[in-house]
Amino acid sequence: MIHSTQKGKFITIEGIEGVGKSSNVNFIANLIQNAGNEVIVTREPGGTPIAEAIRGILLSEFEETTLAETELLLLYAGRLQHVEHVIKPALNQGKWVVCDRFTDATYAYQGAGRGIAIEKIDEINRWAMGNFHPDLTIILDAPVEAAFERIQKNRNLDRIEKEKMSFFEKIRQQYLQMAKQSERYYVVDASNPLAAVQSTIQNILKDKL
Ligand code: TMP
Numbered sequence: 382m383i384h385s386t387q388k389g390k391f392i393t394i395e396g397i398e399g400v401g402k403s404s405n406v407n408f409i410a411n412l413i414q415n416a417g418n419e420v421i422v423t424r425e426p427g428g429t430p431i432a433e434a435i436r437g438i439l440l441s442e443f444e445e446t447t448l449a450e451t452e453l454l455l456l457y458a459g460r461l462q463h464v465e466h467v468i469k470p471a472l473n474q475g476k477w478v479v480c481d482r483f484t485d486a487t488y489a490y491q492g493a494g495r496g497i498a499i500e501k502i503d504e505i506n507r508w509a510m511g512n513f514h515p516d517l518t519i520i521l522d523a524p525v526e527a528a529f530e531r532i533q534k535n536r537n538l539d540r541i542e543k544e545k546m547s548f549f550e551k552i553r554q555q556y557l558q559m560a561k562q563s564e565r566y567y568v569v570d571a572s573n574p575l576a577a578v579q580s581t582i583q584n585i586l587k588d589k590l
Contacts, residue, residue, distance in 0.1 A: 388472075388475055389418070389419070389420075389471065389472045389474070389475050389476045389477040389478065390472075390477050390478075390516040390517060391468065391472060391477075391478045391480070391514075391515045391516050391517075392409060392413075392477065392478065392479050392480070392515060392516065392517050392518070392519070393479075393480045393481075393482065393483040393485065393515040393517075393518045393519070394406050394409070394479070394480070394481055394482070394518075394519050394521065395482060395483070395485045395486055395489070395518055395519070395520045395521070395556060396520055396521035396522060396523070396556065396571060397523070397525060397528050397549045397552050397553050397556075398528060398529075398532050398541075398542055398549065399523075399527075399528035399529060399530075399531035399532040400521040400522070400523045400528050400531075400571040401521060401531075401571055401575065401578065402481055402482075402521060403481065404575065405519070405521060405578065405579065405582060406422055406424075406479055406481045407422065408579050408582065409479050409519075409582060409586070410422045410479045412582075412583060412586055413477045413479070413586075418476075418477050419474075419475065419476040419477065420476060420477040420478070420479060421467070421471050421476055421477070421478055421479070422479050422480075422481075423463070423467055423468070423478065423479070423480050423481070424480060424481035424482060425456075425459070425460060425463060425480060425481070425482045425483055425486065426439050426440075426455075426456055426459050426460075426482075427459065427463070428459075428462075428463035428467050428468075428480070429459075429462045429463050429466050429467055431459065431462045432458075432459035432460070432462045432463045435455050435456075435458060435459035436459065438455060439452060439455055439456070439540075439541075440539040440540050440541065441539075441540060442540050447540070449491055449495035449496065449497050450497065452490075452491055452495065453487065453491045453497055453501075453502065453505065454505075456487050456491070457487075457505055457506075457509045460483075460484070460509065460510070461509050461510075464510065464513060468480070469513075480515070483515055483518075484506055484510065484514065484515075485515075485518060485520075485556065485559060487502055487506075488502055488555060488559060489552040489555040489556050489559070490541070490552055492555060493551040493552055493554065493555030494544070494548050494549075494551055494552045494555075514565070515565060516565065517565055517567070517585075518565050518566050518567070519566075519567050519569055519582060519585065520556045520557075520559075520560055520566055520567065520568045520569065521569055521571035521578070522553065522556065522557065522568050522569065522570060522571055522572075523570070523571040523572040524572060525546055525549045525550050525553055526546070527572055528549070528571075529546060529549065556568075567585045569581050569582060569585070
């Protein structure tokens, strides 16, 4: 059981496309709420009107190509709006924040996926975010093939989802590598049935927060 006397925490959910982030984001929010805490659910790219407009640009296709560096700058422009207008104010009011993707996605997608040097992302991250980072990050992990199959079935593909399988493999590996570097990460095997995934998530929250 999560103790309702604790201050709000910032929880992020990460993973490649098709691993079931959305349903687990809502599951986590319900767990937190059922324990007597106020919680908001938000997402990146997005989370404020300006950041959602930037999301539209990021996911759309134009006649000109979107440079990797442009993606990076747009993501951080939206992220700054999101952090300053939504995430920090909620945390300051003692609310919990559950966010579908955050900075780790930039290291995975723009770093490993697009090939931008990690040091460059570190630099902009430090400049835009300072020391601000999630308290806990759940990485939903599944083989790229299985996740890919799910996307193909379910959705109209956006600009990023249209990338090759090898792009998502690099992203998956980057997430797994980052997970080894800090105790804030928990890797959950998302190829298991949803009930098993949720029970693992429940244990992570129960034990650590
Ligand atoms: P999703 O939130 O619906 O999964 O879609 C957002 C897309 O944006 C997804 O393909 C991952 C991508 N993305 C990045 O490339 N970098 C980032 O930093 C974030 C937050 C998302």
